[in-house]
Amino acid sequence: MPPSAADCLVAQALTPPGLRWIDGQPLAARLLGADRAAALALPGIRAALIRNNFAGVAADSAAHAASASRALQARWSAPPRADDAPVTRHALAQRGNANEVLASADARHRQHYQWPLAGTRGEAYCTAVADWRDGKLTVWLPSTRPGALRAELAALLDIAPQQVVLVCWQAPDDSADPTLLAPHAAADAALMAHATGLPVMRQLCAADVGLADVTIDVRVDTALAGTAVEAYAATLAGSAAPAVPLALWLTHTASPVADSIDAGHAGDAAMPPYRIPHIDIAAMGNAAAFNAAPLATARAQVFARESHLDELAAASGSDPITLRLAHLDNARGTALVRQVAERAGWTPTAPRSTATAGNVQRGRGFAYAHTVDHHAGQSWSAWVAEVEVDGTTGELAVTRVTVGHDSESLPRQQAAAPAARSLEQAVADAALQFTSATPAFDTWPSQAPPASQTLPVVAGSALPEIRLAGTLATHDTLAAGPTDTLPAAAAVANAIYDATGVRLRTPPFSAERIRLALDQAKPGNQRKKRGWIAAAAAAAAGVCATLLPWRAPIAPVAPPEAGFYSAATLERGRLVAAAGDCAVCHTAPDGVKNAGGLALETPFGTVYSTNITPDVQTGIGNWSFAAFERAMREGIHRDGRHLYPAFPYTAFAKISDGDMQALYGYLMSAEPVKSEVPQTQLAFPFSMRPLLAGWNLLFHRNERFTPDPSRSAQWNRGAYLAEGLGHCSACHSPRNALGGEQGGHQYLTGGSAEGWEAPALTALSHAPVPWTEAALFTYLRGGYAPHHGAAAGPMAPVVEELAQLPEADVRAIAHYVASFGTPPHAPTVLAAQAAQIEQRSAQAARTLGGPGERLYQSACAVCHQSDQGIAQFGVKPSLALNTNLHSKLPDNVIQVLLQGMPAPPNSELGAMPAYADTLDDQQIAQLAQYLRARFAPDKPAWQDLEKTVARLRAMPAH
Template sequence: MKQGLVSQAGHAAVVADTAPPPATTCLVAHVLTPPGLRWIDGKPLAPRLLGADRDAALALPGVRAVVIRDNFAGVVAETGAMAANAARALQARWSAPPRADDAPVSRQAVVQRGNATEVLASAEARHAQHYRWPLAGTRADACCTAIADWRDGMVFVWLPSTRPAALREELAALLGIAPQQVALACWQSPDDTADPTLLAHHAAADAALLANAAGKPVMRRLRAADLGLADAALDVRVDTARAGEAIKAYAATLAGTAAPTVPLALWLTHTPSPVTDTCCAGNAAMPPYRIPHVDVGAVGDIAAFDAAPLAAARAQVFARESHLDEIATVSGTDPVALRLAHLDDARGVALVRQVTERAGWIPAAPRAAASASNVQRGRGFAYAHTIDHDAGQSWSAWVAEVEVDGTTGELAVTRVTVGHDSESLAPEQGAPATRSLEQAVADTALQLTSATPGFDTWQPSDAPPSQTLPAMPGSALPEVRLAGTLTGHDTLAAGPADTLPAAAAVANAIFDATGVRLRTPPFSAERIRLALAEAGDKRGNKRKKRGWIAAAAATAAGLCATLLPWRAPIAPVAPPEPGFYSAATLERGRLVAAAGDCAVCHTAPGGVKNAGGLPLETPFGTVYSTNITPDVQTGIGNWSFAAFERAMREGIHRDGRRLYPAFPYTAFAKVSDADMQALYAYLMSAEPVKSEVPQTQLAFPFNMRPLLAGWNLLFHRNEPFKPDPSRSAQWNRGAYLAEGLGHCSACHSPRNALGAEQGGRKYLTGGSAEGWEAPPLTSLSHAPVPWTEGALFTYLRGGYAPNHGAAAGPMAPVVEELAQLPEADVRAIAHYVASFGTPPLAPSVLAAQAAQIEQRSAQAALTLNGPGERLYQSACAVCHQSDQGIAQFGVKPSLALNTNLHSKLPDNVIQVLLQGMPAPPNSELGAMPAYADTLDNRQIAQLAQYLRARFAPDQPAWQELENTVARLRAAPAH
């Protein structure tokens, strides 16, 4: 993508090609986020910085600069890890977060005409609806990178931005220099529906401030969550009154989280912004139609429009044009005819007519019938007219044509016909590189078919940080037709106003194709699939009301099928030919298998992957895992997808036998259809392995498999995962992975007398697995320092968290599987699990707690001696005591902070001493040796008791340790 170095003086500009310094030569910035940061009406609500230990941070290796200015605190170091360590060393002290004003927020008028309130109150035909516009770049995992360099008395900054002039003035004010000393290398985001300044300007200000202090190139990578802007959105509520076919009144109210464009660094350093933001689409709130009574306003401060002007304009146009389409449907009017009946602007009327004629629009044409492939086709129209004080008037009209797969919800925008008219078509001199109108239309259409990752959306790999926003996945480029453009221009440059109608046109086309109305973009396959399912449920409910006898009969039949002790076998099939499945499907299946830990349970020690034979100890006896390779004789090579899915969701073998719930089909029932199909494809495409596994033989009555029909009736619900609409996309993704594929509760929840997981208040409150304690993951955790979301991510991603310990036992191979997943998925799991824990504490508080625990352990060590102490010094101290030996592995894990040593049960500590621990993945830790062959039961017990007394002196001593050691030593190892 073309970049330009912009160094402006007044309105003049000099553009020169330039490239940022390589990332490997840049220092890394880390800026402290004020705890409890919130945004109210586009302004931050954050505590004051009371103090920080600058000298402690500067004393650490690799730290090049520390900046503490008012409420801003940041460090620059040679690596990200060094910067993070320096940030912790600052020991920042913050005041209590200020409280928001509890007074009711008033509605501020934006544009008014006539008396819409009275007309709406007395209207006979009134239509109200709520629309939502997600603010681009505010997903919890969204990030942006900016690079700044200070040299020769100037600051050079590289970032994606469409507002270089505004940022230049702000950086000059922040650094106390002249605007001529600021040079920006900007490029336009490939997503024309987004405003990259929402994150980029914040990152750029941080980088510039820290580069000024370090005198070297500085890279600042910023996530939306760092600014408290995760999943921010604008809400628009529209209310319309009609008299016959005429729209008499229109009212709209904009509310929600306004993402600020003024960099946070300016707020924190008390630097007034010299910029008053404006937008070319600033008046999009006023409907361009002949409506006598109009009232458009914003809840709270008018900053909701000022903070994100382009997003506010897009939200308004999307809501208004979608709403008009809904009115046309209710009134039985053609959507284009409805608009033309209320449009007095001759230039706009001409544009609309040219666009619809070019698109072949047939008024009130019936919706196309679904084809044999279940593909449904539709078309939608939308229009926008804006006035900008610099660029003048601009008109834009869209006809979008789509195809929707009625089964999967996959959406393709196949053709877009766009009309574009403007009083100023030439791009401004010195503006960032522009795209042609055709390219902007195609890019925007593709963006609208993508969305924030759904609960079953997979990314094939982790994308490295980039200076440009990555292209979103989508269908092939749509055909773009232009109509109604002014003459005299060979290639039209796209402006922000040209794509204002895009979202509404696509949403209206989706409705025309499927009959479901989506009121929040983007329009992902998941959202369409759920909307189609919900519409089907409503139609099904109506049919059930009309035929309740048939419904009751169907329910009874289903219940009988569930209770039948024996189920019919499913006929074998021939294995698929090599190359039958696409590479994308197999890659998705590989990730699904890793998330589901398939190989962890279906691989015996020293055996072939997924060939089965692993003994699983249960209270009812030993269950052996099966061979799930595509071997025809001993595996699943002749299983159809129907047989595979039945086993996964219902616990029924292909031959009709019931499977023991040691196989977690109770969790796998929640897996989506797409993931289930991909997993089947992956397993069936693997190398077949002939491997006979031991037959599971349980004692009576547990060997009576037909009894499991009653167990399933009591404890199993064959229902797919349903996302919680009140939660974020990241939380739902984490819930899907943890509750379904990851089946975390299978180990971390207690079980009742019949072996079923206990939910409700006991969900994730602790359980057992293969002779190990699976500790609570809720606020009941034994951890001396509370788990945080960040610590959970570090542990799950690399197998070690400094304040808690390393993954051992059955958790170690789980971490190895999680290492294959994209980072965003592991963060989602950590985010979900953290929601069950204690409220997060400030890093300074956690550090103080850890220091206090270490000090308490050091005091206890002075009073202990005997054989346990000697065993510790000979077997443990060299790796776990910082004042002994050489740091061979980069870090010496603290036993005082180890969660297992603070547990009520000694099982995990004893298991680790007996079996040792493999080296965690992606960690600087080494492996721990096993002492089962070098220490007897009494010595293991003495060592465990010493460890408990020294590193958890506030906890009671463990009892009957020798008996516990003997029991665990006799249990089969895995």
């Protein structure tokens, strides 16, 4: 048994910023320096290890370790770029001519499924314990397939493999492949145990190794001839799983196993176990990288394939089991399917879904898997899951599971694996784990893993009824194997579909997701009717409330006492404020944070931001939560005045109640600042605030964010942040003559902000190279994307605020925004486009001259022209790829020339000087026109540039 948690030191290792995996290779920032002495000076710290790019600590408790990690004050280089990383298509399994058949098929079915690569619960942690004593390393970890880990740990510590002992157990929740996280936890623990000579426990989650919010996408395409499946094609895509522990990469330790992953195994798992004439299975990226997580990859493929076959059965009016049996020619698999169906009482002619009291629906679903393991031989598994779904609440219960398993390695006695679960427990856990709630769209990551998730325990929750069929029924003490539960997710999803008609294509199947999907699936006329009723009711309420020219004031309250809010609430509120860019608009140049006074230019005049510090006289110190929430959701001041919609309450209305309360607590716990700000004075009729009641009736809906059940958790998280807190559309969507945002097809198609153009974020973008999700993340996270340019103007402080958010949140925003763009191109295609654009610009330069060219050579070339020496001031951003130079408007180019970039948000970039005081309007216009002609020669020349320069020069700088 491993040492108890109380007897172990706690290890933490720093995660390099921007860490991600491309085809099994990590892209990580370099560690430039860390203050090891400062960490060791803290109480409770036993070791601080700095080795190349690895930085870790071991301490008496998790709190001490967290303090030491912060004390290291690690300095990192900018994360490497991945825009040019090639992603190629690798064939995993082929038979016949699937693509040709699919291209000419009359009946073709295509769907997209997702599998969470790090498990169905994003907050799940992996724990490993290491102990170094008497020249021997012992590591306890949750993995049944350690593979090359013993040799890798030996290389990491520069010891012989015979000095490493691995003690493996099967994790209670094996919905994720334990090999995904266990080697990383083991390596970190081993390093720190070796440094201290004491037992060390390391807990980490997927985000710690750059795998947060990662899914395996499976796109399935089939062709039917009657009820026969003629062709089947699937493509796997997603972040490549790491093949070796991250610590090896960070410490620059060469892996002692040259080819520790056999890409051929991925093909074994990919080939469908059915008699289908034409098959084409491929992986985007390195096939071996998917094989680094064999169980997760197998689960993803089985879930997609078995869910899709269930959909085909429904489309063709066939019984799901009958359809599979018609395509099975494996005798043991066929026998197992028949035995499971008989044990479950499955008859093709009898209706499977039934109704119970109230609005509860019952349904049954079937799924099957056949795997080939080069060590254990073949394995067959079949499931029938029975569920009850409350059609009102979406609550789901798995009531019974009939499972059959057959294997060339049977029997497997429980005594052979004392730490393993019983088969009944494994089946029950697998059935129940897919009903767990998905992380809510307003969930913020906790700063430390829960203390309860430490060493292995056997789950003891209430179990559904378990029926064993076939060979399993003759054994009483079988231990669970990882392949026994491969069909679980598909069986549960198919049962939900049978009960409700709702098809869920990514686990887990939470009550909220089911309820929202049920609501969307209701007959259109009923939903439309209710929609009209709801709209009428909302309009009536709006008339009664918002049309009042003056709302009732809300009485002032005493400020909360210090310490009233918990540390967790304040941390959540800090992240909410960063996501909402509060300080960006409520801080004047050279002013105190959130003390207000920033001049915001609008088409109707200048609006000054207010003081939102808890000062009683000039801020919001005497505002109750009710007053604060009303302002945020309705745009009504505490004293009853209507607020101008330059304050984006139209977006903030979507904030969840929990985030709203946390934001209030954070702002009210800040240091009060007494600061009188200029009063907003707009010209008539815009100065008539009561008119805003009518504006609200036309353009504002006080509604909280509602997630889309057909989308992934990552997409919904990104939508919540972008549509609500981030209020992206406030700048990036056009507005009508009354200042209302235009939605629908106009959403995110471009707008303006404070004298700058906010470019389109959709397929209408003028970017010469299409934006990708990876490029969006790089830009939002660091303020610079090589194929597009740097964040400047109002976007620069937004990037600074986003830097405070967890990386997973910025990735979610990028994922959401990318869904409005063009279909993604391969990085090699984008690189070729970029090279072509650069060549076109070089050709245009040969024909240009005059004062514009001389200004360019003196002011721009040293930093932007690649053939002019080394990059003395950071990277040399390509102007040929700059989005602003390809826009219809010259505004952003002129603004950058006038204001410069004195504090670029990315450390790779050098500061750009402002030319407002050194170049006159004519010179700025000449330079801008030259830049346009040279770097966007396919675009028409900008007109009236001197007038535009004069107009923008007269505006206040931000």
